Amino acid sequence: MAIDSNQQQSGQQVKSVNAKVVIRDLFKIFGDDPKMGLEQVRNGVDKSDLLEHHGQVLGLRDINVDIGEGQITVIMGLSGSGKSTLIRHLNRLIEPTAGEILVDGVDVMTYSKKQLRELRQTQMSMVFQKFALLPHRTVLQNAGTAMRVRGEDEELINVEAYKWLERVGLKGVENQYPHQLSGGMQQRVGIARALTSNAPIMLMDEAFSALDPLIRTDMQNLLLELQQDLHKTIVFITHDLDESLKIADHLVILKDGHIVQQGEPQDILLNPKDPYIEDFVGDINRARVLRARSIMTPLNGSVPAEAQGQVDHDDTLESIIARSGGDIAHAYVVVKDGVPVGTLDMTVLLKSLVPRISSDNGVRNY
């Protein structure tokens, strides 16, 4: 009951955000006769049948996503699920077989080559898994790539590039070449390059996947910290569930080219729609990801007197457990901005930590 009302709440939350980019009915079929393939897919032929009988590869099937302005939308899936294909449709590095991509309400598919270049120069920047920096240019020149492409004044470019390089923690290496930097630093240059373009939309294609775990955590924190000030519309691709739960405002889970489930990460965690997602979710530390607001009982009437104290609505369950000292008789008042919004019983908390199914009989096939 508590969970149901919460779902509605978060559902409204998503809808209240303005959609910056809207993807409608997107299909992508790789092969020599995509039109025929599209017809087959619309008639319900699945990925393996399409490949076996028609020699066409299904890239994406019926994708509908609203990408909220100022939010981090994470698209997650295992390799081959079509996530990298999907992100390349947003700036049309890959052309869709069918469907619409609306940026600020305008269909990108109607753009001419020149308009498309303008879109890429001013509206969207991109960060790549393998950094893709220009090896013959210095860090400073790399950071200014987008502005230089637009043909802006060289002095202004350098001022901006210096500013963003410092912001991502790369002061002092401006005149080095990319190969002189470590992977983590190179990706910081990649992020500075995207930020210097000053585009409102940032596409990040497995941006942190090539980095080692500690550096990856650093970079995730950097991204979240930057996002607090900048409020960019970020589309982030990853195959790592922990990463997506950490940074996502809106999570889209892809499998074999179609969306299995999308929504607020907490919702997906509590209400996985599909054995595939249940299996995924079974592996993670729920206490660290779930927050008080997701499992609390909304307040009706007065604040209960027997509560042991107050917790913030964004506190993780892990921190609440630590606070209770493991005593399941405890109960807390959940507050948001100092105002009580609900109550949380330790027994409810404990129940929410029970995994939905065991991941032993998992359905993932690597």
Place this chain on the structure above:
Amino acid sequence: MAAYDWFFDLVGLREWCDAEKTQGAMSMAELMAKANGAAAETAWWDVPFPSLDTLNKSCGAVSRTRDFTVSIENAFLGVKDSLKAVLDPLTQPLSWMLDGALSLFVSTPWWLLIGVLLMITYYASRNVLVTIFVAFSFFLLAFIDHYTYAVQTLSIIFVCTIISVLLGVPIGIAMSKSNTFQRFTIPILDMLQTLPSFVYLIPLIFLFSVTESKLYGIAIIMYAIVPVVRLTDLGIRLVDKDVIEAANAFGMSSRQKLFGVEIPLALPNIMAGINQTIMMALAMVVIASLVSAPGLGTLVLRGIRNLELGVGLVSGFAIVLLAVVLDRVSKASLARINTAHSH
């Protein structure tokens, strides 16, 4: 009775054969057969391959191979004048450039030219050892009185390499951009590379006067342009796809991509191509001395013609020395570019 009479009888072409009989000059084989009296019957295991010449014996209407080569020659001579009318003015600047460079190199005082060459060497390679080696080589060549010849050879290589690069790099870029163009160009490049170098000279001698320097200029350029074209094509095709994707994602135009990303990243390969082009130009300039190209090649030719062993060997050594100089200088500048690009 020749070997294939039965065939022409069988298909009923006998009349046509006899009516159209071409009476060419008698060949040596025919003459000897005549001297030996009537041709004997050929046994079945001695049946000759039905070549043009053999068939001609049975049927006079079939032309012989030498008639065939003569007709090719006539066809070439037929289009020669119109071809010359087009090519002559088009290639005239090449003659001017070759002659100009030749007189510039030869008339510059030796101390000035060697000085300039050493400066270029140092600027291109930033390598003191290579510069010292080049200085030593030139002083050695000058000491054995081969300076003028070496400088003539060098001037020809200089002009031909520049033109090869100016033509070859754009062709290579076009090849990397269009698979169709690449499919058409590769057989031509293969042909240019495998055709024996003397064979180039034959049609050129007919087209242009031997006294014109563009004759050998064209031969050298055709031979030497191949590696720079191939390696430019390869270099641009090998540019990291991720970097190209990033360039696209930031909205670069094709021109910005070409000059800002593709050519700079392909530069090590293009430079390797230029190094090969220089070496092939040197190889060809020696052979081109057969058609009046000046330089060390003329000494080699003199050595062969007059059996002057010493002249031939010393000039051969001078060519090797020049080759090593050119190779080391271009390799050193290539190495400098490679370190700037290393990952």
